[in-house]
Amino acid sequence: MRTARLRAAVMVVATLWAATLANPAAADTFGTGGFEGYSLGDPLGQFGWTALDVPVYNASHFDEAIVDPSPTWGTALGSRALRVSNGVTSGGFGNQLQSPSLADEAGEASAEDAPNSGGTRQQRFEGTLTFASAVPSAQQPGLVVSFAPDSGDGTRMSQFRIYDLPAGLQVVVVAYDRVTPAFNEIVLASGLDRTQVHTMHFTMDFVDGVDNDILSVDFGTCTSTTVGTWEDYHRDNFPDNPTKPVDSLLFRQAGTAVPANLGGGILFDDIILSSGPTPAAPPAPGLPAAPTGLAVTGDAPTAVVTAAPSTAAACAPVTAYTLTASPSGGGAPIILTGPSPTFSLASLPPGYLYEIVLAAWNEYGESLPSDPIAYSTIVLAESGVAVGGQLLIAAGLVAAGSGLLVAARRRRVLR
Ligand SMILES: [Ca+2]
Ligand SMILES: [Ca+2]
Numbered sequence: 001m002r003t004a005r006l007r008a009a010v011m012v013v014a015t016l017w018a019a020t021l022a023n024p025a026a027a028d029t030f031g032t033g034g035f036e037g038y039s040l041g042d043p044l045g046q047f048g049w050t051a052l053d054v055p056v057y058n059a060s061h062f063d064e065a066i067v068d069p070s071p072t073w074g075t076a077l078g079s080r081a082l083r084v085s086n087g088v089t090s091g092g093f094g095n096q097l098q099s100p101s102l103a104d105e106a107g108e109a110s111a112e113d114a115p116n117s118g119g120t121r122q123q124r125f126e127g128t129l130t131f132a133s134a135v136p137s138a139q140q141p142g143l144v145v146s147f148a149p150d151s152g153d154g155t156r157m158s159q160f161r162i163y164d165l166p167a168g169l170q171v172v173v174v175a176y177d178r179v180t181p182a183f184n185e186i187v188l189a190s191g192l193d194r195t196q197v198h199t200m201h202f203t204m205d206f207v208d209g210v211d212n213d214i215l216s217v218d219f220g221t222c223t224s225t226t227v228g229t230w231e232d233y234h235r236d237n238f239p240d241n242p243t244k245p246v247d248s249l250l251f252r253q254a255g256t257a258v259p260a261n262l263g264g265g266i267l268f269d270d271i272i273l274s275s276g277p278t279p280a281a282p283p284a285p286g287l288p289a290a291p292t293g294l295a296v297t298g299d300a301p302t303a304v305v306t307a308a309p310s311t312a313a314a315c316a317p318v319t320a321y322t323l324t325a326s327p328s329g330g331g332a333p334i335i336l337t338g339p340s341p342t343f344s345l346a347s348l349p350p351g352y353l354y355e356i357v358l359a360a361w362n363e364y365g366e367s368l369p370s371d372p373i374a375y376s377t378i379v380l381a382e383s384g385v386a387v388g389g390q391l392l393i394a395a396g397l398v399a400a401g402s403g404l405l406v407a408a409r410r411r412r413v414l415r
Contacts, residue, residue: 027104027122029274035080038066043082048100052116052153057095062253063087063262064097069269072136076197077269083134084145085265089257093154097251099273101152106275107245108206108213108231116152117247122275125149125204125246130270131162133169133194134263140164142258145266149204149229150250157229157246158204158215160188162266167191169266171200173225178211178232186227189219197269204229204246205278222286222316222364247275279368286364288312291321291341294358294370300350300377307341310360310367320361325375327352350377 032038032047043049043066044059051058063085069077090096104119111121127149133140143164148156159174169192172185192198198219205214206229213231218224231243249271293308305323312318323343326333329352336343341358348354353376357369 027120027274027276028102029272030100030102031272032082032268032270034078034269035066035082036078038080040066040068040080042066043097050098050100051096052094052098053092057090057092059095059097059251061088061095062090062097063265064251064253067134067267069132069134069267072134073132073197073267077130077132077267081132081267081269082271083265083267084251084253085134085140085261085263086142086144086253086255086258087260087262087265089253089255091254093250093252096154096253098150098152099249099251099271102247102273102275104275105151105245105247106204106206107157108208108243110208111206111243111245112241114151114153114155114245117245119247121245123206123278124276125206126202126274126276127249128199128201128270128272129268130197130199132197132267132269133164134265134267136195139166139194140261140264142256143261143265144255145251146253147249147251149246150248151245152248152250154250154252155234155244156250156252157213157231157244158227160200160202160217161185164194164266165190168194169198171219173215173217173227175227176230176233178236181233181236183233186225188217188225192219199270206231206243210235220313222313224286249273286313286316286362288316288318288360288362288367290368291358291360291370294356294373296345296356296373296375300348300375300379301346303345303375305341305343305345305356305358305373305375307358307370309341312360312362316362316364318360318362322359322361322366323356324359324369325354325356327354329353345375345377348375348377350379352377 038046042060065083067083068079069081070079104122105117106122106125144161146161148159150156161172163170170190171188173188174183175186200219202217207213211232213229215229216224216226234243288310291307291310295306297304310318321338321341323336324333325348355372356375357372359369360367
């Protein structure tokens with residue numbers, strides 16, 4: 001376990017993925033806060049940024065620094081960002097820049113405990129990074145910058161690379177093909193405008209067993225690319241060495257150094273990392289966010305449910321909402337559909353206690369459900385009072401079909 005676990009304040013980023021990153025079950029989260037609280041210069045030692053082998057050869061030897069991007073980027077990246085280039089490279093691992101570790105690593109149950117990660121083993125490692133060219137006015141020939149999910153000791157479980165090509169920035173993932181076997185680059189995004197700031201988001205779900213981990217990457221659009229992890233590279237090549245956990249990003253610059261890129265490279269700004277359980281129904285990037293803020297106004301039978309409109313990608317707007325009212329005591333749920341997150345509850349039969357959830361729909365399907373809200377159409381009445389078309393008899397009556405015992409005498413509406 002690392003001892004230095006200082007955390008920068010997490011800056012909330014209004015992105016499509018905010019809902020998934022805000023997963024309340026997340027075991028731990030780290031955010032750079034856009035590096036705004038950092039000092040200019042070497043990132044090493046700031047807010048937990050480190051290298052495995054600091055005394056021998058640390059990140060200060062590379063072309064990596066906290067810089068002020070505002071002369072080039074105005075306010076788009078604030079006044080601090082992490083600049084990384086391949087002006088200096090190394091074949092080493094322990095000498096290179098490592099993000100702070102999450103308290104709880106993610107990995108398969110059998111993943112080898114790394115000396116540099118720990119905590120409670122989680123299934124999902126998730127990250128969002130904003131990045132931009134440090135030289136937006138021109139291509140930086142030969143530029144490639146890499147970063148990789150890692151446990152803190154260089155035993156990477158995947159790798160991402162950002163190239164600066166004539167057509168723009170290109171992001172690839174290095175995927176492991178266990179049949180050949182070989183590592184292959186798979187293009188995730190290409191032709192990215194180097195005069196714009198870009199956002200990349202990934203989820204890495206570790207599943208016990210061979211060749212079944214799921215790494216999904218998107219760039220804020222409705223499409224994502226899904227590949228595996230490096231689980232079988234470790235499993236097949238080091239039989240005594242099961243797969244690895246991850247808890248951080250290793251910014252490792254290897255290959256042929258390109259001194260012309262010194263002082264340039266890629267700017268990284270908001271970096272948010274988290275670990276936690278894999279959602280029971282993993283939301284696809286194109287799905288709307290779950291509705292929030294459910295509230296009931298009025299009493300039965302004229303009550304109305306309202307909620308905040310769900311957010312969705314501009315290319316896949318919300319097209320409908322569904323309300324699902326599940327009666328306690330059993331019975332089929334009642335499902336209402338409408339164009340907005342406002343529903344009249346007049347059609348819900350009296351005599352039941354309901355659990356109500358809303359979901360939003362777009363062309364990709366149904367969002368995760370909202371948090372539930374309780375709603376009752378149980379009306380306690382004096383003997384013989386008919387309510388809502390259903391006759392409630394004396395105190396102690398069981399409303400027909402509801403299985404709910406009504407034991408009061410005074411007429412009132414329970415909410
Ligand atoms: Ca910043
Ligand atoms: Ca697996």
